[in-house]
Amino acid sequence: LAKLLINSYGKSRVRLTKVSRTSDRHEIADLSIDIKLQGDFAASYTTGDNRKVIATDSMKNTVYVLAKENSFASIEDFATLLSNHFVDTYPQVSCADITMEESKWRRIKTDDKPHAHAFVSCGPEKRTCFLMRNRNLRDTVRMGGLTDLQVLKTAGSEFTNFVTDRYRTLKDAKDRIFATTIEALWTYSPDATEFNGHFVDIRGALLQTFATHYSLAVQQTLLTMGEAALAACQKIDAITLKLPNQHRIPFNLQPFGLENNNEIFVTTDEPFGSISGTVTRK
Amino acid sequence: LAKLLINSYGKSRVRLTKVSRTSDRHEIADLSIDIKLQGDFAASYTTGDNRKVIATDSMKNTVYVLAKENSFASIEDFATLLSNHFVDTYPQVSCADITMEESKWRRIKTDDKPHAHAFVSCGPEKRTCFLMRNRNLRDTVRMGGLTDLQVLKTAGSEFTNFVTDRYRTLKDAKDRIFATTIEALWTYSPDATEFNGHFVDIRGALLQTFATHYSLAVQQTLLTMGEAALAACQKIDAITLKLPNQHRIPFNLQPFGLENNNEIFVTTDEPFGSISGTVTRK
Amino acid sequence: LAKLLINSYGKSRVRLTKVSRTSDRHEIADLSIDIKLQGDFAASYTTGDNRKVIATDSMKNTVYVLAKENSFASIEDFATLLSNHFVDTYPQVSCADITMEESKWRRIKTDDKPHAHAFVSCGPEKRTCFLMRNRNLRDTVRMGGLTDLQVLKTAGSEFTNFVTDRYRTLKDAKDRIFATTIEALWTYSPDATEFNGHFVDIRGALLQTFATHYSLAVQQTLLTMGEAALAACQKIDAITLKLPNQHRIPFNLQPFGLENNNEIFVTTDEPFGSISGTVTRK
Amino acid sequence: LAKLLINSYGKSRVRLTKVSRTSDRHEIADLSIDIKLQGDFAASYTTGDNRKVIATDSMKNTVYVLAKENSFASIEDFATLLSNHFVDTYPQVSCADITMEESKWRRIKTDDKPHAHAFVSCGPEKRTCFLMRNRNLRDTVRMGGLTDLQVLKTAGSEFTNFVTDRYRTLKDAKDRIFATTIEALWTYSPDATEFNGHFVDIRGALLQTFATHYSLAVQQTLLTMGEAALAACQKIDAITLKLPNQHRIPFNLQPFGLENNNEIFVTTDEPFGSISGTVTRK
DSSP: OEEEEEEEEEEEEEEEEEEEOSSSSOEEEEEEEEEEEEESOHHHHHHOOOTTOOOHHHHHHHHHHHHHHOOOSSHHHHHHHHHHHHHHHOTTEEEEEEEEEEEEEEEEEETTEEEEEEEEEEEEEEEEEEEEEETTSSSOEEEEEEEEEEEEESSSBOBOSOOOSTTOOOOOBSSOOEEEEEEEEEEEOTTOOOHHHHHHHHHHHHHHHHHHOOBSOHHHHHHHHHHHHHHHOTTEEEEEEEEEEOOEEEOOOGGGTOOOOSOEEEEOOSSEEEEEEEEEEO | OEEEEEEEEEEEEEEEEEEEOSSSSOEEEEEEEEEEEEESOHHHHHTOOOTTOOOHHHHHHHHHHHHHHOOOSSHHHHHHHHHHHHHHHOTTEEEEEEEEEEEEEEEEEETTEEEEEEEEEEEEEEEEEEEEEETTSSSOEEEEEEEEEEEEESSSBOBOSOOOSTTOOOOOBSSOOEEEEEEEEEEEOTTOOOHHHHHHHHHHHHHHHHHHOOBSOHHHHHHHHHHHHHHHOTTEEEEEEEEEEOOEEEOOOGGGTOOOOSOEEEEOOSSEEEEEEEEEEO | OEEEEEEEEEEEEEEEEEEEOSSSSOEEEEEEEEEEEEESOHHHHHTOOOTTOOOHHHHHHHHHHHHHHOOOSSHHHHHHHHHHHHHHHOTTEEEEEEEEEEEEEEEEEETTEEEEEEEEEEEEEEEEEEEEEETTSSSOEEEEEEEEEEEEESSSBOBOSOOOSTTOOOOOBSSOOEEEEEEEEEEEOTTOOOHHHHHHHHHHHHHHHHHHSOBSOHHHHHHHHHHHHHHHOTTEEEEEEEEEEOOEEEOOOGGGTOOOOSOEEEEOOSSEEEEEEEEEEO | OEEEEEEEEEEEEEEEEEEEOSSSSOEEEEEEEEEEEEESOHHHHHTOOOTTOOOHHHHHHHHHHHHHHOOOSSHHHHHHHHHHHHHHHOTTEEEEEEEEEEEEEEEEEETTEEEEEEEEEEEEEEEEEEEEEETTSSSOEEEEEEEEEEEEESSSBOBOSOOOSTTOOOOOBSSOOEEEEEEEEEEEOTTOOOHHHHHHHHHHHHHHHHHHOOBSOHHHHHHHHHHHHHHHOTTEEEEEEEEEEOOEEEOOOGGGTOOOOSOEEEEOOSSEEEEEEEEEEO
């Protein structure tokens, strides 16, 4: 009567801190890793026969063991190791998805020099990646990204001439605050290898464009940021951007006999506008 | 050089409390609503021409206005009103997605009777729905669901005979705690109308099955729960379940000269197993 | 030049699930425990001499060991065991504070009967306690409480005749929604022993009073709830209540040619009113 | 039978973004403000007589109005304005507490220069202050602080020679990761005025000391950091520090035939050690 159409399982939020002690100048990688497998696992669902099931606890162990046995230059490289491991080790696995988030730390400055082994968090911004190795496809899907990159500009943003009807109360704004938290995910070409350099280039292009683009709509800035990312890095084919519009609402000072010259705003978390788009090369 | 492949925009986290005062016995609906539109909005992205853009602020207003002007028996009904409104009012809209979460309140008992207008929160569990009205499709996609339904059983759960290899350290468990937080989303048939009754039936089947199914794997319980939901409600075609395995880890009492007879556990949030599956009718 | 004025240390968020398997009908206790010690620990601060320091890891172990070795009827009883343990075992401890939160689960009903070992979460409401055993005081301070008890009433609440001046824009409200999340902490008399019964009585009095009291101000309801708690349980000497005023703001429907007859509200999280008070016996 | 022993009320989470447009180079202040009043408000509790009650909504308005009418150099200065306003305007107010959190933004660099009006969030670290103006005391209590300053060091931290008994399983650690999130609150002398400079000096001393102090215990580092703060700023009398010990637990690689040379760690959020202390001048 019923059948299992789709299934997957894995381990989420495997949190790893790896310290590289190859010199006195320590390096740290602070990662959260999600693993998801698809394959010949239906017996576990249908009869509770787990003989082909790799325990999610074993997946967790695998993360720590592979982190010990390998050095890796980027989260994309470590995710490649992991996805290959699961597909190459277990014939029952048809597809292995790896999602990673990296929290960044910068060195504390002491006597104006970066310290060798003391760090301060760079904040909530995270570098992300998503790898999908499918046994039946030649190329692994490899995506890089970032999330929680919170930005704000106090000039250079309008929103005017939108639909006027019964449901509109918002006035045209010739000069408004534009605040958002950038989430981006881009697809690497099969021949990309320099993920750290590409990340720096793309992130820089996104920030530079946000700052300098004169915005007539969040949508327009989104497309311009996507174009800038594609221009900054030839090794990506597409980029998806999410730019929530985190409203700063001018506080009404008229009841107090004052004028709000675009100075005093209520900071809000919700509701928020949700603007997204995917930009590709022509 | 670049083109906009996909785009959508909308308003998220529009929070509405509606009080129905048709009698002394008040009713409340406590909803959070997300609206997402697709359509002929490319000009806003490419040139900042917003003439076809319905402001997300207007979408927010629309929620409150339609909530005032209409009575609705279920979140599915209100979501239908909203998705139809956007497609029917604006020719530039090709598709309107509505996502809703409903927080439930029950009446406080005073003198052993449910109070007419005082309520206590039922907790984090939320009833959800997702509606997608596409102008070019005859039927609206209508999905109901629930999220954050936290359950736990202290018997009737095994996990044994899974893959043994270098990466396994977990022992076979003949008797373990099974704790999860159910997330479910099901697809209604085009002729479904009694969403409240269906919700009660499906939720009941999920809980009953979780409690009584002897589990050889979370995967097996998932499929059994999905089958039970399909059996309990003929008006759904498919159900997707996510059952994170929220581990309770037996605390090692051996160093203290004690035996842990399956009594003392460390409650953990992460990492967690992530088990999911979609069950359809044959 | 500098001296250490106050110091304490401990372990926070020790999370324990204890299953009592004394019969086929299992019982669960789901606790989060914080331990804080004061005493002769200055050497650790001044010279890094840890010889008197009980590691916070050992405190964590102690929680699980004592949970195994003892049965306890209430969180107050378990907290008493723990605070006594630290003061009685370690002469360097002058004071041991124990804070506990208990998450409640109720049995899933199957065939209309409560199940023997399957549970569903009662939600975010938590029962709490705070115990402070000071070596130099005869009596342990013992407080019980609750937190995250979310309630709402849609009638029986006014707020009028408050200060009118330049800074006021809020109108008098003869009929408003009163929504709050109750946090309460009460002090037990030295001879109190039936903590579970007292908890039920006090919680009942708080809910009953919230529902039935005609409120002219959140402040007035707070005092009335405190009085009701003191009346409901003779074994407490005082109660502190925090009743954040979680505003539901009437949505302005006038721009749309509609009247808001106290039906349509914007649910808000912030800002919120913060009303608190401590009520004692005369 | 019952009496109101203590009471206070106020408004929490008033969120303000103020843009200073005095030149093309915009400045932003991003603040969250809590106000708490004590005074002659008992009538509101006892009889619902609100004639002396300043509505918390009016408090919120006051924040925005005073932010418009005044320029301020620091959160301490703005908090002083607010606390004075409430005590000086309303004779029924005996004490006004103001708590503020400031989220920091730095300028986005474009063409290697800081942009005039585009900013990126500095992350979760917040500058804080607490002001208490009591009508009957000559001096306002003025405290500055910071919170959510997340730091980590991978060398220079031991924890050894602590109490060995039945409850200890933790081994001596001659070289461990020390990760914490600094929360600090310091008390200014009555003659302090240069709060921004003091903040920079104290924050710098805390970070420098965390990085360079060879730690035999979190407690010892805490005291050393407090001493450094007092030495760095003569205008503070005391500092309270909270340094949660956010454990990075070495992953056991022995089952996999590998040795963990202090490289591979499990990142944990809970349980955590809670170390605190207040340091004053001799």
